[in-house]
Amino acid sequence: MSNQTISTNSLCKYISKSAVEAMLYEVSASPKPGLVDRYNSGAHQDMDFFTFMSSSAALNYYFYRCAEKGVAFANQDARKLLEHLRGIGKEAERDMYQATGGVNTHKGLIFSLGIISAAAASCFFAEGSWPLSLERICKKISQITRGITIRELSSAKLSDIKEEKNLTAGEILFKQYNIKGIRGEVEKGFPTVRKTSFPFLLKYLNKNQGTINDILVQVLLYLMTVTEDTNIIARHNLKMLQYVKSCALQALDLGGIFTKEGKNYLQQMDADFRQKNISPGGSADLLAVTIMFVFLTQDMMGGLMQKER
Numbered sequence: 032m033s034n035q036t037i038s039t040n041s042l043c044k045y046i047s048k049s050a051v052e053a054m055l056y057e058v059s060a061s062p063k064p065g066l067v068d069r070y071n072s073g074a075h076q077d078m079d080f081f082t083f084m085s086s087s088a089a090l091n092y093y094f095y096r097c098a099e100k101g102v103a104f105a106n107q108d109a110r111k112l113l114e115h116l117r118g119i120g121k122e123a124e125r126d127m128y129q130a131t132g133g134v135n136t137h138k139g140l141i142f143s144l145g146i147i148s149a150a151a152a153s154c155f156f157a158e159g160s161w162p163l164s165l166e167r168i169c170k171k172i173s174q175i176t177r178g179i180t181i182r183e184l185s186s187a188k189l190s191d192i193k194e195e196k197n198l199t200a201g202e203i204l205f206k207q208y209n210i211k212g213i214r215g216e217v218e219k220g221f222p223t224v225r226k227t228s229f230p231f232l233l234k235y236l237n238k239n240q241g242t243i244n245d246i247l248v249q250v251l252l253y254l255m256t257v258t259e260d261t262n263i264i265a266r267h268n269l270k271m272l273q274y275v276k277s278c279a280l281q282a283l284d285l286g287g288i289f290t291k292e293g294k295n296y297l298q299q300m301d302a303d304f305r306q307k308n309i310s311p312g313g314s315a316d317l318l319a320v321t322i323m324f325v326f327l328t329q330d331m332m333g334g335l336m337q338k339e340r
C-alpha cells in the first residue's frame with residue numbers, strides 16, 4: 032500500500048490504536064507471574080486490571096500526537112523530535128496519574144511506545160510504503176534516542192543536578208550498577224525484542240499454535256529469561272533478577288503454558304512472585320512493544336494479530 036492511499040490522520044489513528052491495543056493485549060494475557068492480569072494483581076497492592084484499562088484509554092490521544100510529531104519531523108534532525116516527545120510525554124504521565132489515582136501503570140510504556148509511534152510515522156513518510164520493516168523502525172528509534180544514556184545517565188550529569196532523593200529508579204540503578212535500563216534498550220533499537228520476542232511471537236502466530244492469550248504468555252516467559260528488568264533490580268537486587276530468569280527458563284523447559292506441567296509451574300511461579308514481591312514490569316513492557324511491532328509490520332486491514340482463533 033503506497034503512502035498516497037493513507038492520509039496523515041489515518042496513519043496516526045492506526046498507530047495510536049495499535050499502541051493502546053498492545054497495552055490492552057499485554058495486561059489481558061494471563062497468567063503472568065507477579066504482574067497484573069485478568070486473574071489477580073500480581074505483586075501490586077495499588078493497581079489492578081481495571082487500573083490498566085483506565086490508563087490505556089487515557090493515552091490514546093498521546094500516541095496520536097507522537098505519531099503526528101513523527102510525521103512533522105520526518106525529514107528533520109531526529110534528535111529534535113525527542114525533545115518534543117519529552118514534552119508531550121510529561122503531559123501523558125499526568126494523564127496516566129489522573130486516570131489511575133496517582134499510580135504508575137505505564138510510565139515505561141509512555142516512553143517506549145511513544146517513541147515507537149513517532150518512529151513508525153516518520154518511517155512511513157520517509158519510505159512511502161506500508162507495512163513497515165522492523166529493522167527500519169528500530170534504526171529510526173536509535174536515531175531519535177542517540178546519546179540519551181550519556182546525556183541523561185552519565186554520573187557527572189546525575190551527581191550535579193539531582194539529590195539522591197530526587198533520582199528516578201533508572202538513574203539510581205545506573206549510579207549503583209551502570210545499568211542503562213529502558214534508555215539503553217531504546218538507544219540500541221530494542222535488541223531484546225528484535226532478537227528474542229518478535230521472532231518467537233511471529234513463529235507462534237504463523238504456526239497458529241494455541242490462543243493469542245497463550246502465545247503472549249509464552250513470549251513473556253522468553254522475555255523474562257533475557258530482560259535486564261530494572262523493576263526487579265529496583266525492588267530487590269541483581270541476584271533476584273537472576274532468580275527470575277532461572278524460573279522463566281524452568282517454566283519453558285516444562286513446555287510453558289502449552290503443557291500441563293508448565294501451566295502448574297506457572298501457577299507456582301505466580302504465587303511465589305506475589306509472596307516475594309517480584310514484578311517483572313520491564314518484561315511486561317517489552318511484551319507490549321513486541322505486539323506493537325507486529326501491528327506495524329502487518330497489513331493495516333487485519334494482519335496476524337487479527338486472525339480468527
Ligand SMILES: CC(C)(COP(=O)(O)OP(=O)(O)OC[C@H]1O[C@@H](n2cnc3c(N)ncnc32)[C@H](O[C@H]2O[C@H](COP(=O)(O)OP(=O)(O)OP(=O)(O)O)[C@@H](O)[C@H]2O)[C@@H]1O)[C@@H](O)C(=O)NCCC(=O)NCCS
Pocket residue numbers: 075116117118119120121124135136137138139140141142143145146199200201202211212213214216258259260261262266310312313314316317
Ligand atoms: C526514561 C524514563 C523511562 C524515565 O524513567 P526511569 O528513570 O525510572 O527509567 P527506568 O527505571 O530505567 O525504567 C522506567 C520503566 O521502564 C520499564 N522498564 C524497566 N526495565 C525495562 C527494560 N529492560 N526494557 C524496557 N522497559 C523497562 C518499567 O516500566 C513498567 O513498570 C512500571 C510499573 O511497575 P512498578 O514496579 O509498579 O513501578 P513503580 O510503581 O515505579 O515501582 P513500585 O513503587 O511499585 O515498586 C511502569 O512504568 C511500566 O511501564 C520501568 O518502571 C521516562 O519515563 C522519562 O524520561 N519520562 C519523562 C517524560 C518522558 O520523556 N516521557 C516519554 C517521552 S517519549
Ligand SMILES: Nc1ncnc2[nH]cnc12
Pocket residue numbers: 057058063065066067068073075136137310311312313315316
Ligand atoms: N501487567 C503488568 N503488571 C504490572 N506492571 C506492569 N507494567 C506493564 N504491564 C504490567
